[in-house]
Amino acid sequence: MAGGSAIRGSRVGAGPMGEAERGDTAPRFFVPYYCVNGHETRPSFSIEANVVAPEVWDCPRCGLPAGLDAENPPQPFRNEPYKTHLAYVKERRSDEDGEALLDEALAALRARRTRR
CATH class of the missing domain: 2.20.28 (Rubrerythrin, domain 2)
Incomplete structure (x- = not known):
């Protein structure tokens, strides 16, 4: 058995809780x-x-x-689904722009490989 004089369910310094104590x-x-x-x-x-x-x-x-109005409470906010980086890129660029960028990147990659 731990201490015989311990008060169960309390801690050191705990006192009565109420309006008289707190103001x-x-x-x-x-x-x-x-x-x-x-x-x-x-x-x-x-x-x-x-x-x-x-x-x-x-x-x-x-x-x-x-x-504040019980008859007309505010509507919930529309939750936008998570978008990947690719989805944002597709919003900014057309398919033709994407093809042109891909061709440019492939040409640069092929040029680096032939220099070696």
């Missing part, structure tokens, strides 16, 4: 936000800090954006 909480205001899935979240903001509540808040349940 009063700062005055707050709560703002309701609504997401497309019908979730409501009410984060609190400090009155003393003169904070203006943001227009959009992330829903903690589904991660979608939530807005």
Whole structure:
């Protein structure tokens, strides 16, 4: 057995937790936000800090954006699929440009091989 005088479930320096020990909480205001899935979240903001509540808040349940209007919540952002480097190159260049670049690179490669 470890120490006989240890108090189980506590740590050194731990004391009673409560408002009397910590002091009063700062005055707050709560703002309701609504997401497309019908979730409501009410984060609190400090009155003393003169904070203006943001227009959009992330829903903690589904991660979608939530807005102040319950009837018209913001729509989820369109998620662009991952594009490879080749996909970006194909967006910038036409097939003819690609053929010309390939022919140029092959000609340079063949010229280096014949010099050896």
